[in-house]
Amino acid sequence: xxxxxxxxxxxxxxxxxxxxxxxxxxIFQRRTINIESLTTxxxxxxxxxxxxxxxxITESQAKKIVGQIEKQVEVIKAYYHxxxxxxxTESCMFKIKSELLFDEPQIQNIIKESDTRIVTVNKEFFVLxxxxxxxxxxxxxxxxxxxxxxxxxRSGRIxxxxxxxxxxxxxxxxxxx
Amino acid sequence: xNTETMETNKTATTKTERISGCEAIIRCLIAEGVDxxxxxxxxxxxxxxDELFKYQGKIHHVLTRHEQGAAHxxxxxxxxxxxxxxxxxxxxxxxxxxxxxxxxxQIDSTPLVCITGQVPSHLLGSDAFQETDxxxxxxxxxxxxxxxxxxEDIPEVIAKAFYIAKxxxxxxxxIDITKDAQFQEFDFSYEKCESVRSYNPxxxxxxxxxxxxxxxxxxxxxxxxxxxxxxxxxxxEEELKAVIEKAGIPxxxxxxxxxxxxxxxxxxxxxxGMHGNYxxxxxxxxxxxxxxxxxxxxDRVTGDLNTYAKQAKVIHFDIDPAEIDKNVKTDVAVLGxxxxxxxLLLNELNPNSHEAWLQEFKDLxxxxxxxxxxxxxxxxxxxxxxxxxxxxxxxxxxxxxxIVSDVGQHQMIACRYAKFNKTKxxxxxxGLGTMxxxxxxxxxxxxxxxxxxxxxxIGDGGYQMNxxxxxxxxxxxxxxxxxxxxxxxxxxxxxxxxxxxxKRYASTExxxxxxxxxxxxxxxxxxxxxxxxxxxxxxxxxxxxxSSYFLEVxxxxxxxxxxxxxxxxxxxxxxxx
Numbered sequence: 212x213x214x215x216x217x218x219x220x221x222x223x224x225x226x227x228x229x230x231x232x233x234x235x236x237x238i239f240q241r242r243t244i245n246i247e248s249l250t251t252x253x254x255x256x257x258x259x260x261x262x263x264x265x266x267x268i269t270e271s272q273a274k275k276i277v278g279q280i281e282k283q284v285e286v287i288k289a290y291y292h293x294x295x296x297x298x299x300t301e302s303c304m305f306k307i308k309s310e311l312l313f314d315e316p317q318i319q320n321i322i323k324e325s326d327t328r329i330v331t332v333n334k335e336f337f338v339l340x341x342x343x344x345x346x347x348x349x350x351x352x353x354x355x356x357x358x359x360x361x362x363x364x365r366s367g368r369i370x371x372x373x374x375x376x377x378x379x380x381x382x383x384x385x386x387x388x
Numbered sequence: 389x390n391t392e393t394m395e396t397n398k399t400a401t402t403k404t405e406r407i408s409g410c411e412a413i414i415r416c417l418i419a420e421g422v423d424x425x426x427x428x429x430x431x432x433x434x435x436x437x438d439e440l441f442k443y444q445g446k447i448h449h450v451l452t453r454h455e456q457g458a459a460h461x462x463x464x465x466x467x468x469x470x471x472x473x474x475x476x477x478x479x480x481x482x483x484x485x486x487x488x489x490x491x492x493x494q495i496d497s498t499p500l501v502c503i504t505g506q507v508p509s510h511l512l513g514s515d516a517f518q519e520t521d522x523x524x525x526x527x528x529x530x531x532x533x534x535x536x537x538x539x540e541d542i543p544e545v546i547a548k549a550f551y552i553a554k555x556x557x558x559x560x561x562x563i564d565i566t567k568d569a570q571f572q573e574f575d576f577s578y579e580k581c582e583s584v585r586s587y588n589p590x591x592x593x594x595x596x597x598x599x600x601x602x603x604x605x606x607x608x609x610x611x612x613x614x615x616x617x618x619x620x621x622x623x624x625e626e627e628l629k630a631v632i633e634k635a636g637i638p639x640x641x642x643x644x645x646x647x648x649x650x651x652x653x654x655x656x657x658x659x660x661g662m663h664g665n666y667x668x669x670x671x672x673x674x675x676x677x678x679x680x681x682x683x684x685x686x687d688r689v690t691g692d693l694n695t696y697a698k699q700a701k702v703i704h705f706d707i708d709p710a711e712i713d714k715n716v717k718t719d720v721a722v723l724g725x726x727x728x729x730x731x732l733l734l735n736e737l738n739p740n741s742h743e744a745w746l747q748e749f750k751d752l753x754x755x756x757x758x759x760x761x762x763x764x765x766x767x768x769x770x771x772x773x774x775x776x777x778x779x780x781x782x783x784x785x786x787x788x789x790x791i792v793s794d795v796g797q798h799q800m801i802a803c804r805y806a807k808f809n810k811t812k813x814x815x816x817x818x819g820l821g822t823m824x825x826x827x828x829x830x831x832x833x834x835x836x837x838x839x840x841x842x843x844x845x846i847g848d849g850g851y852q853m854n855x856x857x858x859x860x861x862x863x864x865x866x867x868x869x870x871x872x873x874x875x876x877x878x879x880x881x882x883x884x885x886x887x888x889x890x891k892r893y894a895s896t897e898x899x900x901x902x903x904x905x906x907x908x909x910x911x912x913x914x915x916x917x918x919x920x921x922x923x924x925x926x927x928x929x930x931x932x933x934x935s936s937y938f939l940e941v942x943x944x945x946x947x948x949x950x951x952x953x954x955x956x957x958x959x960x961x962x963x964x965x
Contacts, residue, residue, distance in 0.1 A: 225586065226585070226586050229535075230523055230524075230527065230533070230534070230535075233524060233527050234527050234528075237527055237528045241528065271713075274713070275710070275713075275714060278709055278710035278712075278714070279710050281709070281710070282708065282709075282710045284531065284532040284552055284584060284586065284587045285532075285586050285587075286586060287585070287586040382585065
């Protein structure tokens with residue numbers, strides 16, 4: 212069984228409790244699966260958190276991982292999706308010397324063409340912010356790198372799925388049991 | 389804890405009383421029906437021990453000689469009774485010493501609640517004396533864990549701990565309580581936990597899946613059942629027996645499933661796995677429908693997965709959705725509690741018998757008997773065998789004893805040859821393979837079921853891993869029977885060295901102390917047997933003794949356990965020599 216390794220986005224709805232991050236990441240660590248990115252935030256449901264975890268694994272691995280995650284007491288529900296089944300984005304920030312903005316007119320074109328936002332400008336530096344797909348961010352980084360970047364940071368993926376999650380329904384079912 | 393997000397349901401009893409956190413802990417344990425707990429005091433748990441002193445007579449604390457002993461004793465207690473075992477320890481080394489027992493309970497699905505003391509909350513993270521991050525350390529080996537820094541959380545968290553430990557697929561829970569929370573006073577009331585929002589312990593059995601399973605079974609020519617501990621944990625022994633008898637299915641068991649159906653049952657065809665019986669291993673690769681019930685296809689059961697039961701349709705009954713398709717791809721999965729699922733299955737099955745198919749098992753048994761069993765049980769050589777000791781224990785205890793075994797050759801012999809009349813009679817460390825398990829586990833088992841004969845069967849290696857618990861047996865006057873099968877080797881490792889490492893016996897030979905003198909030092913009656921003619925009387929003396937008893941049997945040094953499925957081989961390549 213030579214299954215294809217693909218990028219999967221694992222979405223996990225959880226209670227908001229200390230230690231759960233550890234418990235979930237341990238599931239990957241134990242199976243020597245590298246987490247490409249992990250983001251946690253409030254979900255659409257009050258007091259319910261959402262983890263978005265990106266990994267490169269096979270589908271059968273994804274299935275088993277989701278089973279193991281759902282087994283955790285404080286996990287409400289977990290799903291896995293491939294890139295076609297989700298809408299996803301990352302965001303990034305660049306800190307660049309202010310003098311370049313005036314010395315290198317090319318930078319202004321890059322900013323305009325890549326739909327990048329200027330967050331702040333002062334005498335020493337200016338800060339750019341952009342959201343998008345990984346390749347767009349990478350292209351921007353390459354372009355700006357030619358002029359020198361003081362700081363660069365990129366967030367993990369955030370994603371919503373095309374299909375319905377039905378977690379609210381699940382929670383109300385549990386409540387009415 | 390954020391009580392808003394806990395979302396636990398509970399039965400309401402709302403009388404409150406102002407007490408300290410440490411007293412609340414004891415009151416919670418009593419409210420959960422805890423009569424015995426095992427532990428070891430120390431700085432960060434001392435307030436709780438002070439309360440235990442006050443509550444003597446209501447709850448019995450057993451001082452073990454090592455925290456690992458406390459964890460295993462709590463496991464033994466849980467395994468024989470089906471109740472939650474409780475262990476307690478102080479922070480730091482006290483807590484870390486529990487970990488092996490907790491890991492063992494996790495992999496063998498044993499309900500435990502472990503309570504550890506922790507340094508005061510203002511010292512957390514400061515590398516304080518005896519501070520260790522036990523919640524972090526125990527996370528991968530607990531079903532759930534939680535740290536309490538505020539006394540008000542104690543009742544709700546402990547209620548949740550017991551509920552989670554026992555419900556669904558059971559497992560260990562660790563609750564870490566800072567010393568300041570133990571001292572803090574608050575308005576106490578206790579409500580049992582009945583559900584947790586994010587946790588679905590047992591999926592309700594889907595009748596359609598049961599019907600699909602029944603159809604496969606009703607049409608099968610060569611069906612075979614392999615049951616595991618899920619039957620015992622779900623108290624589904626009667627339902628399983630009824631299913632087996634109605635459909636006439638030859639049925640085998642995993643090491644932790646042992647004793648759910650009596651050994652003497654005509655459709656009980658023995659143990660599967662690395663040192664299981666010849667017939668069920670061999671015929672796993674001949675059956676047309678394999679029905680797995682409350683077992684998890686451990687690698688020691690399946691051998692090489694690529695050649696495991698490939699010809700068969702596989703039906704898997706389990707309470708844990710994560711077990712389905714984890715190791716073996718199933719054709720029909722029946723999720724749910726084993727008692728409920730098997731009860732429903734029974735109604736859907738056609739009465740049947742498979743005499744010719746059963747005969748195939750009998751024929752292979754005859755081969756195993758000639759080549760292995762006869763030599764184990766009725767040896768003609770001079771040296772004593774482990775098997776004949778088991779045969780004698782069976783005879784003297786009439787098969788009513790609970791056998792607590794350690795890990796290694798003696799364990800495989802005990803599981804292969806012990807006769808079980810009653811369920812919950814085989815207590816052993818299956819998944820983790822924890823040497824040192826049996827002596828403390830036997831203490832817990834005997835204390836939970838004083839009416840039962842409890843015989844610990846241990847190798848000379850494992851015995852010395854927790855030999856200090858003889859002190860607990862002596863102090864608590866626990867009438868357990870201890871049999872050490874002494875071959876002066878770490879026998880199972882030596883067997884592998886012989887078979888797979890050209891007899892290079894690296895660090896497996898043991899120069900042992902005088903075990904009888906050691907037992908006598910703890911005022912435990914003790915005897916050593918070196919000759920066959922002494923064995924029967926010695927076992928009789930042990931079984932008839934009203935107090936604890938230690939029996940050392942010096943067995944043949946280089947005997948091997950067969951049959952054997954070598955690691956990574958196919959179950960049908962099971963070797964008889």
